[in-house]
Amino acid sequence: MPSEPIDCPIPAIRYSPRAVMAARPLIVGLTVATQTFFDAYVRANPGQPIVGYVRDEASVDDMRAHVAELGGDPAQVGFVTPDNRDELARAGAVLMLDPALEREARARRDPRGYSLIGLTHSLSSRESWREISRYTAAPLQPWDAIVCTSRVARDVIDTLLDAADESMAQVGIRTPRPRPSRPIIPLGIDGAGLAACPVRRADWRARHGIAADAVVVLFFGRLSMHAKAHPFAMFRAVEEAARRLSVPLHFVLAGQFATPPIREAFHGLAAERAGLFRTTIIESPDNEERRAALSGADIFLSLADSVQETFGLAPVEAMAAGLPVVVTDWDGYRDTIRHGVEGFRVPTVMAPSPAGALALRQYLDNTIEYDRFCAVMGQMVAVDIRVAADAIHTLASDPARRRLMGAAGVARVRAIFDWPAVMGQWRRLWTGLARLRAEAPMVRRPRPPSPPADTAAPSAPPPGVPPATIPEPMALFRTFPTRLLNRHDRLHLTAPDAPALVERARATGSFRYAFANLPGRERVETVIERIAQTPGISVEGLMLSLPQPHRTEALRTLLFLAKRDLLTISRPPA
Incomplete structure (x- = not known):
């Protein structure tokens, strides 16, 4: 199929047909971000020619129809395919x-x-680790860019590139410099479309049997123990807040379950915690249901603890609806929510290296699949449930503070996360890259293009380039939590029957998968006994009391106990 390039003052954009995107079984961040980015890109450039970087003619037809639906002119849509990617020079950027840049960089003449x-x-x-690690040996330039949606995303990329550099150096290969640009630009939303509506609020509450005087705490997104937020901490925090409140709390979880066992685990936790508050679980990927829930709720709650996420759109959408938010001090949430302004961030602690080495080895060897890897990693992250409960209690008992924080959230979304603000950052990026490209001397000899290929196909490392060493996960994701467990931290059990509760968790759907990377019952009980014998024992003291081969698994055990609210971890007195 011949390309139809046109001179274009804005970058070309890779386009996948909407039918392909819609075929994905779950609404996930990648799908939403890609679809909404294209819409915002078209709306931000009215009257401008648009070039799609596409695979085939069906993609072009869909893209033209999509542009027309957004109010654009389909006649101004051109396209370039991998067979003729040199034509992308007319647009100046794509x-x-x-993150799949390495193959395209090698194909660029x-x-x-x-x-x-x-x-x-x-x-x-x-x-993703392997793709980014290949940047080190790829002909990428400072006028290329990998946009990071948060500071932790850039930290992960830099850690991977440092490890790849080291792998190359060990075999005598000097890696090229400089690296591609790594600017931080957040994901965007249509804030106005999520504004709270009193009529929608009343209707949604009536449909779900929510009392007029109930304070609704809402979580929406993927309903998953491993890929978003383990629900146990949220249920416990709501329960502790409800215990101290005179107003009724109603906890609503809205979203999608990936599998029946996950659905069963969530409903099981809801049944266990019934009594002090009501729980409603709404299974719906529908955007109207999401907007209605945001209007009907009073507080947004997301105690994310998964390394799967780097940004997190849901709290931003909640702020757009005027909700105060209670979130973990974790990953991109740290960039989006200012503690005490739009809501509260809850401290998190993660196990230090080498606690994740076993899970990494199993994952890279295909002994465990991706979901299990994320699940095991999540079991080594603990949320401060008491702080979360205090935040929920504060907001539930103070309507004026809810309104104040909600208004601050609306203003923050308008200034930073609304699509016009976000697209302004993208425009400044590609303008700056064009300036770098125009001013730079030739730093590499032109290379012959790679054979035409599907732009989405994976590529192997080029000949002579060793596979990069993937950093141990606790080092790779070290900036996600508030802090890592420290040898001076103090340990206190919160339940005298902790061993029995651990065994109960072993048979519980929401925690069962954690035990694959935990020691057997006897060694878990040894850890519990040592802490019980010496309340306030330091992590270092505990480790020294255990045989050397058992210390790494003991780190994993400590975080599991804290996650299950059987252990508190505190800093020593100053």
């Missing part, structure tokens, strides 16, 4: 919308012909 601009999503899969 927005790839994912003239490194100064155009910029490649990628975008991070999840950075917890071996595929």
Whole structure:
């Protein structure tokens, strides 16, 4: 199929047909971000020619129809395919919308012909690690960019690139410099479309049997123990807040379950915690249901603890609806919510290296699948449930503070996360990259293009380039939590029957998978006994009391106990 390039003052954009995107079984951040980015890109450039970087003619037809639906002129839509990617130079850049830049960089004839601009999503899969590690040996330039949606995303990328550099150096290969740009630009939303509506609020509450005087605490998103937020901490925090409140609390979880066992586990936790508050679980991917829930709720809660996520759109959408938010001090949430302004951030603690080495080895060896890897990693992250409960209690008992924080959230979304503000950052990025490209001397000889290929196909490392060493996960994700467990931290059991509760958790759906990376019952009980014998024992003291081969598994055990609210971890007195 011949390309139909047109001169374009804005970057070309890689486009996948909507039918392909819609075929994905779950609404996930990648799908939403890609679809909404294209809409915002078209709306931000009215009257401008648009070039799609596409695979086939069906993609072009869908893209033209999509542009027309957004009010654009389909006649101004051109396209370039991998067979003729040199034509991308007319646009000056191509927005790839994912991290897969290495193959495209090798296929580019003239490194100064155009910029490649990628975008991070999840950075917890071996595929993403390997793709980014290959940047080190790829002909990427400072006028190329991988846009990071948060500071922790950039930290992960830099850690992977440092490890790849070290792997190359060990075999005598000097890695090229400089690296591609790594700017931080958040994901965007249509804030106005999520504004709270009193009529929608009343209707939603009536449909779900929610009392007029109830304070609704809402979580929406993927309903998953491993890929978003383990629900146990949220249920416990709501329970502790409800215990101290005179107003009724109603906890609503809205979203999608990936599997029946996950559904069963969530409903099981809801049944266990019934009594002090009501719980409603709404299974719906529908955008109207999401908008209605945001209007009907009073507080948004998301105690995310998964390395799967790097940004997190849901709290931003909640702020757009005027809800105060209670979130973990974790990953991109740290960039989006200011503690005490739009809501509260709850401290998190993660096990230090080498606690994740076993899970990494199993994952890279295909002994465990991706979901299990994320689940095991999540079991080594604990949320401060008492702080979360205090935040919920504060907001539930103070309507004026809810309104104040909600208004601050609306203003923050308008200033930073609304699509016009976000697209302004993208425009400044590609303008700056064009300036770098125009001013730069030739730093590499032009390379012959790679054979035409599907732009989405994976690529192997080039000949002579060793596979990168993937950093131990606790080192790779070290900036996600508030802090790592420290040898001076003090340990206190919160339940005298902790051993029995651990065994109960072993048979519980929401925790069962954690035990694959925990020691057997006897060694777990040994850890519990040592802490019980010496309340306030330091992590270092506990480790020294255990045989050397058992210390790493003991680190994993400590975080599991804290996650299950059987252990508190505190800093020593100053």
